[in-house]
Amino acid sequence: MKRLINRRPRRASAVVLALVPFILLVLVYLMASQARLAENPNDKLLPSMASFADAIHRVAAEPSRRTGEYILWGDTAASLQRLGIGVGLAAAIALAFGLTLGLFPYARANLSPLVKAFSLIPPLSVLPILFIVFGLGETAKVALILFGITPFIIRDLQQRTEELPDEQLIKAQTLGANSWQILTRVALPQILPRLIEAVRLGLGPAWLFLIAAEAIAAEQGLGYRIFLVRRYLAMDVILPYVAWITVLAFLIDFALRQLRVRLFRWSVTAS
């Protein structure tokens, strides 16, 4: 008999194996929910599938009585806009700083300790400062995302730039390149795929900061809604929202991976 470490599932059985825990989870939930509802039909903790369907219909397909908007779609748009601006700005700033710090020793000596210090500050601890400085509007939320993920992306990109083989940088110089040309034609194109990877990693914390900021002060947004309906123990809304956020996170991650494969074929075949 083969050792366990050498036995691999076939493709079909791998799919089944992957689905089993999900199915089990749903079954356990359904049984628990049914048991609780049998005891108390008004129980709010583990809603039935029917009340989920109701709640989803209410937030996604019916205009809100108060504002006339579709709540789920309004929340999604507001959150994605904040996330997009925050992560996009973070990526742009981190790319500029990461490349500069990675390539130029003077810039590194000058700014690297500052970036490191900033990356050690727990971002949520500055949230009050951001609210004080930027008010309770959109700026503070975007700023929190920015503050939360930029230093770490900078450090990642700086390290990747420093890891470019010396041979390459020397070779470029023997081909007559000046510093700017090395930055734009040697370092930048090799760091862009890394930027996508760093953004993928940064999206987890970015969601965290987004939801935290929305929970504290917002009028719309996925995080805002979850914390709002928590007051009514509305698990029938909270759980679908959590699932929806997970789906969005997955889709964004998938799109970024595809983007890397499409744009930087060389970086995929190389690894």
Add this chain to the structure above:
Amino acid sequence: MALIEVSNVWKTFGDQVVLEGLNLAVGEGDFVTIVGTSGCGKTTFLRMLLGVERPSRGDIRLDGEPLPDEPGADRGIVFQRYSVFPHLTVLGNVMLGLEFAGAPVAGRLFGAARRRAREQAMAMLEEVGLTAARDRYPSELSGGMQQRLSIAQSLIMQPRLLLLDEPFGALDPGIRADMHELTLSLWEREGLTVFMITHDIQEGFKLGTRLLVFDKVRHDPQAPEAYGATITYDLPVDRRGARQWPEGHSVVPSGHGDAEPEQAPAGNAREAN
């Protein structure tokens, strides 16, 4: 006048003497091969020619001018690894030097200038036999093809000096023999001046017109770092003469016995030919 003049060059790192008292004059069109045990400073010497390291004492002159202390387009280099840019196609890699020269800010050529650069690069690829691979990325090439590419990439700049740092060390023997042919024919056609480091003394004899052996002449067992290596042998290699080695001539002077004696028999050197 010599193309490269090395006068009394020393290189030390802290207390460690790596190279001492190097004197050398190399004329245009020479093919200098450098052999020596590992750690004997041959790579340090090459890095000084590149401009990455500076001599601690003495100076190196190129065309009578002091060597700049950073790499430049007058000295091409081919390393053993990481010599080509993974994000550019074969054609893009060869065009890169021309684009650097023609577009200081954009780093890219457009229109007619781009077409000219492209033609020039295609001619270069033809010379090294990579025409068919022009749209492939380096990761899709074999090790030998990558080194061909790296040579083409350097030669398109028409450097005064081509430096090769064990360029074929990682290749299979058969491929290596092909690369030898290619290197020699490019050297003849383009009138190159070449410095090549190799750990393979046979390769050194086969390719070089001049073979330098780096070794330590002084030893202090209590302080092995006290003395550095220098050029212990500077052998002119006559290629036509080389064909006669199997008849019993030893090109390696008898005093050389302690430096890699197992590689000294020159007879094998030409069998690969």
